[in-house]
Amino acid sequence: MLTREALLNRDAADPLRSFRDRFDLPDGMVYLDGNSLGALPKDTAARLADVVAREWGQDLITSWNKNGWYELPLTLGNKLGRLIGAAEGQVAIADSTSINLFKVLAAAIALRPGRKVIISDSGNFPTDLYMAQGLTTFLGGVDLLVVDETEVAQSLNENVAAVFLTEVNYRSGRKHDMAALTQKIHEVGALAIWDLAHSAGAFPVHLDAAGADFAVGCGYKYLNGGPGAPAFLYIAKRHQHQAMPILSGWMGHAAPFLFDLDYRPADGMRRALAGTPAILSMRALEVGIDLMLEADLSALAAKSTALTEVFMRLVEQECPGVFGNVTPADPARRGSQVCLTHAQGYAIVQALIARKVIPDFRAPDILRFGFAPLYVGFADLWDAVAHLKAIMDSGEWKESRFAARGSVT
Ligand SMILES: *Cc1c(COP(=O)(O)O)cnc(C)c1O
Numbered sequence: 001m002l003t004r005e006a007l008l009n010r011d012a013a014d015p016l017r018s019f020r021d022r023f024d025l026p027d028g029m030v031y032l033d034g035n036s037l038g039a040l041p042k043d044t045a046a047r048l049a050d051v052v053a054r055e056w057g058q059d060l061i062t063s064w065n066k067n068g069w070y071e072l073p074l075t076l077g078n079k080l081g082r083l084i085g086a087a088e089g090q091v092a093i094a095d096s097t098s099i100n101l102f103k104v105l106a107a108a109i110a111l112r113p114g115r116k117v118i119i120s121d122s123g124n125f126p127t128d129l130y131m132a133q134g135l136t137t138f139l140g141g142v143d144l145l146v147v148d149e150t151e152v153a154q155s156l157n158e159n160v161a162a163v164f165l166t167e168v169n170y171r172s173g174r175k176h177d178m179a180a181l182t183q184k185i186h187e188v189g190a191l192a193i194w195d196l197a198h199s200a201g202a203f204p205v206h207l208d209a210a211g212a213d214f215a216v217g218c219g220y221k222y223l224n225g226g227p228g229a230p231a232f233l234y235i236a237k238r239h240q241h242q243a244m245p246i247l248s249g250w251m252g253h254a255a256p257f258l259f260d261l262d263y264r265p266a267d268g269m270r271r272a273l274a275g276t277p278a279i280l281s282m283r284a285l286e287v288g289i290d291l292m293l294e295a296d297l298s299a300l301a302a303k304s305t306a307l308t309e310v311f312m313r314l315v316e317q318e319c320p321g322v323f324g325n326v327t328p329a330d331p332a333r334r335g336s337q338v339c340l341t342h343a344q345g346y347a348i349v350q351a352l353i354a355r356k357v358i359p360d361f362r363a364p365d366i367l368r369f370g371f372a373p374l375y376v377g378f379a380d381l382w383d384a385v386a387h388l389k390a391i392m393d394s395g396e397w398k399e400s401r402f403a404a405r406g407s408v409t
Contacts, residue, residue: 002314007378010306015299019374022291023224029356030380030387035170035198035337035370036360038224044287051283063279072286073230073251073277074269079289080223080232083297084196084215085206091234092269093282097197097218099247100233102131103272104214105164106246108191109135109142111239112161115190116142119160123149123169128195132164149174153184160190162213167205168198168335171362173308173327175199175335179210186211191239197221200232201288202336202373203304204297207234214239222336222372223292225285233272240268249274292374300373304336307371310378311338314385322392326366340367346409348391350402355387361409 011017023039025031031039055063064070077091084091094100109118118136120129124146132144147155152163163185168175182192191213199205201222207215213236219229235243245265250256251273254264265271309331315323315338324341328334342348342365349361359369369384391397 002310002317002382004379004382007310007382010310010378014303014377016295016303016373017377019291019295020377023375025375026356029358030376030384032357032359032369032371032376032380032384034224034372034375035202035221035368037227038201038221038288038372039375040226041224041287041291043291044226044284047287048280048284051280055279055283069277069279072279072282073273076282076286076289077232077269079286079293080200081234083204083223083289083292084200084217084234085204085208085210086215086234087208087237089268090208090237090240091232092272093219093230093232093285094273094277095231096228097195097216097231098127098131100216100231100272101128101164101193101195102135103245103247103274104193104216104233104235105132105135105162107235107239107243108162108164108193108214109139110244110246111191111242112189115159115161117145117160118142119145119147119152119155119163119190121149121152121165122146123172123174124164124166125170125195125197128164128166149176152176152181156184156188156190158188160185160188162191162193164193164195166195166197168202168337170198171326171339171366171368173334173337173339175328175333177333178212179206182211182213198335198337201292203301208236212236219281219285219288223285224288224372224374226281226288228281229285229288230278230281235269235272240271243271245271245274247274251275251277295374303373304371305331307373307376307378307381308334308336308338311369311371311381311385314381315340315388318385318389319392323367336373337368337370340369341365342367344397346405347397347402348388349409351391351397351399352384352387354402355391357384357387359384363409 196217219225
């Protein structure tokens with residue numbers, strides 16, 4: 001039997017407990033949606049005020065050299081690389097996840113000429129599939145095959161150029177075995193592209209060790225970079241000199257300030273850049289990444305596992321039989337989220353939000369609870385489930401105000 005006292009004791013013993021105070025969370029709120037929009041680090045406002053007043057206001061255009069703006073996509077990429085198991089020179093911060101997926105997918109297809117198929121799974125986040133549909137329609141001659149997430153390995157053959165998968169399923173929380181699948185993908189000579197949107201910052205990732213070829217991911221989820229923060233992409237060193245940029249913009253040119261009429265890609269990750277980087281947003285993301293780098297990554301992984309485990313046990317204890325649960329029980333096979341199911345999931349989530357417990361809803365019936373290990377505590381889990389129990393026991397979710405749908409769920 002879990003009690004609130006026992007969970008408070010767990011918080012007291014948590015090696016990451018000091019991080020919670022580094023975030024500006026509203027009083028009385030239990031925020032379980034850091035997998036969709038990460039919380040605001042306390043340092044961000046002051047850092048941005050300084051960047052605006054000094055770097056932009058005073059140093060103006062000299063900041064490109066003086067304040068490291070020109071190199072920022074790559075220097076910040078190197079910092080992020082430490083969170084995702086990438087040695088220096090393989091990560092750039094740029095654009096959005098959708099656009100970065102387009103870039104790496106195009107590069108992968110070009111690296112495997114003659115192969116006619118790219119594969120993803122139906123558990124992937126739709127924008128990844130949409131971007132692939134746009135690319136294959138434009139290219140002609142390469143088809144997108146979308147298979148069930150349990151059937152990726154069986155679908156591989158020597159006609160496959162690339163496989164692109166999101167490590168953690170945004171709806172179920174199911175986590176692919178990145179190293180094992182990458183190896184199988186390589187056995188047929190195809191390339192492995194990993195989307196780390198629900199991984200980076202939630203637990204350590206090991207891209208180099210897994211042998212990944214390419215990766216992409218989000219800056220505004222577990223990395224706490226702010227709404228619409230720039231995304232990242234990873235290109236394994238061994239591919240960088242061959243991977244020709246499909247978005248061949250001047251910021252990826254070998255010598256942008258020679259203003260040549262012809263494009264020549266820069267060496268290394270710079271060629272992954274297209275246009276001028278969004279410096280203000282990148283500075284905000286840097287605060288989130290720097291904060292995460294202060295944490296012990298093995299403690300991060302352990303806490304992510306513990307939070308998801310305790311939450312599932314609490315729901316069973318306090319609301320037995322009320323919800324389905326599509327989250328894998330094996331901690332090695334799940335991300336940092338728990339996904340309950342209920343036919344009235346939308347209204348129940350709205351009722352939770354009214355009580356300042358913030359998960360989100362994913363159609364058709366998923367109540368998604370994300371656990372950002374830096375700022376979610378164990379007693380928060382108790383409080384969230386206590387509200388959930390009250391809502392279910394009283395039928396509060398049936399109130400008509402919880403039925404109306406906003407445009408963002
Ligand atoms: C959140 C998410 C995205 C978002 O892409 P944007 O281009 O930032 O809108 C992409 N892929 C996955 C897997 C995601 O979870």
